[in-house]
Amino acid sequence: MTLAIMLYTCNYHDVVNFVVPVTVPLLVVVVVVGGVVMVIIVIMMTMISFVLFQKTKKEEEIGTRSFACCQESNCEEHTKQLRRRLKIIFNSGLKWKKNACNFRFMYCFVFFVQIIKVALITHQMFHFADDRGKFSSVVNRGDLVLRHLLLEHWDASWETLPYPRAQGDFAVYTINELENGINYAVKNFYNAEREAIGYYIRTADDKMTATIKYFDFPGFHDNTSIEADITISEITFPIEKGLMAEKTVENETIYSYDITREFEHYNISHPIKRMLSTILYFKLHSVRSNEDSMKGTCLRIEGSLEFADNDNNGQVLVDLKTSSKRIICKDMNLSISDWQLQHTTVHVGVSVIILSFSSIVLTVVYLVFVLCTYCRTKQYMKKHYKTHYKDDNEDLPTSEYCRFFPFWDIITFLSDICTSIGTFLIVHNDKHGEWLLEELDLYIMLLGLGSLLAWLSLLRFFEFYSRFNLLFRTIYKSCPDIITYLICVSVLFVGFLFCGYIVMAPYHVKFKTPSDAAETLFSIINGDEIYTTLALLESEWSGGYWVRWFSRLYVVAFVAIFTVLGINLFIALFLNAYESIKHCQQGKRELGPIENLLNLALNETNLHNALYNTMKETTNDGNNGLLRKELSNFVCIREGETQLKLIKRKTLKEFVMNDKDEDEPLCEIGSVKCNWSLC
Known part of the structure; x- marks a missing residue:
């Protein structure tokens, strides 16, 4: 932790250059070991429970009393030790109740480390998100530029949000429009350096190729080699035969293109009538300037322009896809400084990695302690359950042992793993030089998930006060009922999902795919866009009024079941758990x-x-x-x-509460008593 704070406050480049390469194998070890440890813990808990059960059963059959705790002199001490262990696990490390303050130093130390880690993660995430936003703007604006440059008749009206749709599909419908669209795209690609406002460069490897897929069937043309059925052929060729170049008086080259020359060269007759798709693949380089840092962002752009009519219905959809990768400007023979993630500093990233690794170590140690305590408790209850609870049963119910499940520690572990991986990839790739926007999105997703889980893990420290703890206890209490309820509701939701998708997919934009249908139904649950869902049905395209009336009944039934009945029942389950927990907090045991x-x-x-x-x-x-x-x-x-x-409740809480040992007050300020312990 000291090293992390030093790295954050001071820019020690030598230390950073040493630490960053070392973190590569370190993170791999952390991820592998962490995953293996979690699996081993679960397996060991199951195996040890089974072994202890068999051992106890055998001892009862032969009447042995060899277990050390069975001796009267050691049994009481063993019970006290077990109660102390259970207090560490189940009791809050910081508690304020009735003018008495109880705290544990180890608990406060972990809390301090978590606060520093969360602050650094949040600091790093905001700065990296700002850098990612700038690069995203560069890439997305470049994509719009290429759409205006390569797509004929493209304008700003096609750049609206996909929903609600302002226009139909961008498509062509005549032979002349299709040929002109292909010629326009090829011509403007080769003239981009001259005509585009942005700085575009075509290197020796930046060329365009075309892939044409077409069909044949008997009787379509004079080719008698086709005997039956439809055959589909595909041909790929470089853009050469139809490309023409002219020199201007300024000694500049102007290109033009005619796709029909390519068809004649490759002996493709009636190509437009038989075409299923034409895809133009291209590569291009570009340079963008950054005013703040006075540096350049060099990009290698790979794209594909597709003219698709896969059903040969006469509507040729036009779509452009691009992928821009940031590269080192020296690869383009340019002597300019490369723009980097200027707000994402290496020393902050290394500090986050060190703190996350420290947190992983503490979490693993605590998980081992919980596992050992679970085994001791299981073995103790097998021997002394009847003595303590005055009951004829053999052991505590399974629900009590489920309290050993380390929910908060798993959340912390996952947060540290996501944060470590995301931070390492950011630091490494920023120095590596080449990355895509998709890669940055992945890194920010890992950081965002790690930040969310890190902030969520801080909630465990709010249990020191009963009012703060009310929320968590309500969730714990209602969790079994909520899970059961959600399983039943999920089955019904899936039924509505597939029903709506199967019936309305051809005629409704919000049910085109199963994922669209699921998103639509989720929005309807909250009461949103009910009218829009009904109004967007293109019933005039259907074979009659069956789909129209079915959609009305379908939406009404879904709203009645899920919105009116389902949500209210869901809330009632939480309210019932809340009333029970509130009754307990008033000093009354729940009966x-x-x-x-x-x-x-x-x-x-x-x-x-x-x-x-x-x-x-x-x-x-x-x-x-x-x-x-x-x-x-x-x-x-x-x-x-x-x-x-009334007999004691069969819980671990009853067992721990019987411990009469109290810590002596360290100090007394007025009427406030402060007790402390190391752990």
């Missing part, structure tokens, strides 16, 4: 329905005496025996007492 009835009965003298006499009977015959067996799950008679009491 089940039968426990509530028994609690009322024990306060009535006649009912209490009747239940007491039933529990005191020694015979197990008849209905009284069955009743006594059921009552023993809820009430018991304490030794030396003549009253019934």
Whole structure:
């Protein structure tokens, strides 16, 4: 951590140049070891539980008392140690209650490290997002320039958002339009250096090639070699035969192009009538200037211009796709400084990697501690469950052992992994020189996910106050019911999804694909765009009014089931859990329905005496025996007492709360007592 702070505050280039290459194998080891550790922990917990169960069962069969805790002199000490371990896991490291402050130094140290790590991650993410935004603007504006340069009749009206659509598909419909569109694109590509406002360069390797896919069938033309069915052929050729160059008086070269010459050279008859697609592949270089840094961004652009009519229905869709890669300007024989991610500093990135690695180490150590405590608790309860809880069962319920699941530590671990990988890729690729916008999007996605999980992991430190803890306890309480509910609702949602996609996909833009249909249904759940969904149906294209009326009934049924009924039931599950947790926070133990009835009965003298006499009977015959067996799950008679009491809840919390050892107050300020411990 000290090294991380030094690197952040001072720009030690020598240290950075040494640390950055070392982080390559280090991160690989962290990712591999981290994933293996998580898998091993789960496997070990399962295997150790099984082994301990078999061992305990065997000891009970042979009547051995070899376990050290079974000795009276060691049993009490072993119980105290186990309770201390469970307190470290389940109790908050910082607690304020009734003018008493309890805290653990290790807990506060981890909290301090997390705060520094989150601050650095957020600082790095904002600056990198700013640099990524600038490069994205360069790439996307360059794509628009090439659309205006290579696509005939393209204008700004086609650059609106895809929804709601302002116009139809960009397409051509006549032979003359298709030939002119191809000739226009090739001509402007070769004249880009001269006519484009931007700085474009065609190097020796920057050329254009064409791939034409066409079909034949018997009777279409005079070719008698085709006997039956439709055959599809494909030919790829460089743009050469139809390209013509002329010199101007200024000794500049002006290019023109005629696609029909290519067809004649390759002996393709009736090409436009038989064409399924024509794709023009090209490469181009460009330079963009950065006013702030006075440096240049050199790009290698690879693109494809497609004229597609795959069904041969007469509508040829035109689409341009480009991919711009930032390269070193020396590769273009230009003596200018390369623009880099100017706000993404190396020393901040190295600091984040060091802190993330430190956090991973602490998380793994804590996970090992949780695993060992789980094994000890499992073994202890196998031996002493009946002694502590006065119950006939053999062990705690499975739900109590699920509390050992390290949710917050897994969140922290995943955050550190995403942050380390994203930061390393940013630092490495910034120095490497070449990257794509897609790569930067991946890096910012990893950083964004790591930042989200890092901020989420800070919520674990808010458990020191009961009001802050209310949210988490409500989520824990409602989680089983919510998962069950979501499984049932998901099945119904998938049914509506496929039904809407199958019926309305040809006639509705919002149901064209399963993903579009899913997004539409999610928006309808919130009550958004219900009218738009109904109005966008192109019912006049369908075979009748069946689809129109079906769409109305479909949307109404979906809104009634999911919006009106589903969401309200979802909220009710959270409210029910919230009321239960709030009842517990008021100092009352949460009782089940039968426990509530028994609690009322024990306060009535006649009912209490009747239940007491039933529990005191020694015979197990008849209905009284069955009743006594059921009552023993809820009430018991304490030794030396003549009253019934509700038995302890079968929870680890009850086990930990019986620890009478209290830390001595370190200091007392007025009426406030402060207790502390190392861990």
